[in-house]
Amino acid sequence: MADQPRTVPTDADVRAFVDAVPHAVRRRDAQRLLDLLGRVTGEQPRMWGPSIVGYGSYHYRYASGREGDAAAAGFSPRTASTTVYLADGFDAHAEDLAALGPHTTSVSCLYLKDLDRVDLAVLERILRRSWATVTAPGFGQV
Incomplete structure (x- = not known):
């Protein structure tokens, strides 16, 4: 699990x-x-901070003692690309990411420049799997 923004x-x-x-x-x-x-x-979507559209939430707690709440799924339309947040990271999505189309990743961020250039069925599959993982009991607890 990637370190979440506050x-x-x-x-x-x-x-x-x-x-x-x-x-x-x-x-x-x-x-x-x-x-x-x-x-x-x-x-229903909610704004998380000034620029993240989030869905649901989960509670995280790190071994360091830091804890908080974050959107279980979300995105942000940034200047260079749209950022889709995958709190469960990318390991479980490697095969789908290979079939998605043009994208880049960093920590728990999936960067997409144009949804017309990606396979939306693959993106939906990634989002469904991520949502199921993040909303499962115990996710986010270290």
Whole structure:
């Protein structure tokens, strides 16, 4: 499990945030991810901090004693690409990532420049597996 950012859920309007994304492709992809992650998680999106759209939550606790809550699934439309957060990391998704299409990764972040260039069925499979792992009892506890 990757070290999570210290963000908290807010009452900010998710649709207003997505509608205000300046980059047309990021805005379009964010609208698609709202639908996709809503379908995958069965949850309503919430803003986590000023720029992360999150679904559900889980509690994490590290051996160091640091603990907190994080979105169980989420994304952020950034300037260079859309970041999709996979709290369970990438090991369990290696085969699907190979079939996904153009992307890069870092820690628990999957970077996608254009959803039109990736296999959305593969992305949905990755998100479903990640959601199941992160929301399972005991995830996030070290």
